[in-house]
Amino acid sequence: MAEIYLDGVTARIGKHARLQDIHLRIGNGQHWAVVGANGSGKSALGRLLCGEMEVLRGTLHLAGKSVCVAFETVDEILGIERYKDDTDFLDRIDQGTPVRDFILEGRPEAARRLEELVGQLGLDGLLDRGIRYLSTGEMRKVLICRALLQEPELLVLDEPFDGLDSASREVLRGLITALTQRGLCIVLLLNRFSEILPCLTHVAYIRDCRLFACGTREQMLASGALRRLHAFHYSLPDQLPRGDKKQDSDSWPGRGPLIEMKQVMVRYDGRYVLNGLDWTVLPGQHWQISGPNGSGKSTLLSLISGDNPQAYANDIRLFGRQRGTGESIWDIKRQIGLVSTAFQESYRVGVTVELAVVSGFFDSIGVYGRYSRTQRDIALQWLEILQMADKRHVPLRALSYGEQRLVLLARAMVKMPVLLILDEPCQGLDEVNREMVLKLVDHLGAGGHTQLLYVTHHPEDRIPCIRHRMEMVAAVGGGFTARLSEAPAGPVPGKA
Structure with missing residues (x-):
């Protein structure tokens, strides 16, 4: 994969918010974690790396093919499924789109690769179930499976471990590590420092829609000041509000x-x-x-x-x-x-x-x-x-x-x-x-x-x-x- 770079990029997030002056280089063989607080711009940066943001200024060079798996993706997919639900017009419950069809997206030639991933991701028994009946963790694994079938050069995973039980988290850690070893560039968008995997080579910390600090994994995890910034002590009020x-x-x-x-x-x-x-x-x-x-x-x-x-x-x-x-x-x-x-x-x-x-x-x-x-x-x-x-x-x-x-x-x-x-x-x-x-x-x-x-x-x-x-x-x-x-x-x- 050719180098990905963002030089002085400002991109529109919404009506008022913007990613500001982003400088980032992801070299061949590098795998990144982007860590930051809620609302800091992590998800927006992930979409920017996948070419999904309106760039206002700056220069950038992105991967030829990239996929981002995010919470917002689940929201949109389930919204479409609810719209297509024909249960009220049938004499049975409409199961909706089967997992197999959702993952393959009309590409039967990918069926063999799907069978390989089913075992790796623990999707046995799910392929014929409707996607609206999946648990949060099951849906997360199905989305990652679908993304991998697109054979991207860059895979961005937004909070991939949230909603997974401990066994599924271990499976996903192993899969992500294996994907990095095969040469797929991985970027994880994370809230928890504890989820920065050993296979990741670099870490970026984002704050107020700006890249606050970047460096190798060892340098960034050794920064006590950065951890204190991300995890201050929270004090509760003496008395909580009473109900009506x-x-x-x-x-x-x-x-x-x-x-x-x-x-x-x-x-x-x-x-x-x-x-x-x-x-x-x-x-x-x-x-x-x-x-x-x-x-x-x-x-x-x-x-x-x-x-x-x-x-x-x-x-x-x-x-x-x-x-x-x-x-x-x-x-x-x-x-x-x-x-x-x-x-x-x-x-x-x-x-x-x-x-x-x-x-x-x-x-x-x-x-x-x-x-x-x-x-x-x-x-x-x-x-x-x-x-x-x-x-x-x-x-x-x-x-x-x-x-x-x-x-x-x-x-x-x-x-x-x-x-x-x-x-x-x-x-x-x-x-x-x-x-x-x-x-x-x-x-x-x-x-x-x-x-x-x-x-x-x-x-x-x-x-x-x-x-x-x-x-x-x-x-x-x-x-x-x-x-x-x-x-x-x-x-x-x-x-x-």
């Missing part, structure tokens, strides 16, 4: 279990996802849920949040009431705050950051009626806690993926819900914001008003107040069930 008093009066009184599930089973196309799952959540308990990609963690949470119709075919009680006994979905959502990748992908209305947070009071996507001054003030207090108040009038969709995540976290917490469901809440967040969110959620859970259901693939992202564990394990007859345990509370590893 009117909504507090409607909250669940807290008598009896919040959740009771008995022998829960969920199947799609005859294939078990959950099989024989028993689980009870008592008042005051916080739970961490773990398991491999595709083990049904998100399905389990959707049974609780009211978004899965198979809840009515199972023995499930929420907040003391049997599902399917006349309660409305709004009765359920009133008690729940939710953050997940699927929800973030579905939040596509054109609202400002402030309105996105206010919508949490109404459990809606967007705001369609009047809201009170008190609700607005509470929303602004949460934005200030999450260091996002200066973006209150910015359109939500104009923010980076990580910044959107922070806004939707504020939305989930704004009404101080009885139950807060956090499905990979730190996905897409840099080290600073991740530490802030983990401390904030622990503070919220320790306060006693809100109970936590927390899904993570990263053992280092523990929340000290969570003592109860659910591990998704293989069930007899197919699918997954729950292994429950209780662990002593303790500090987050690596934190003071």
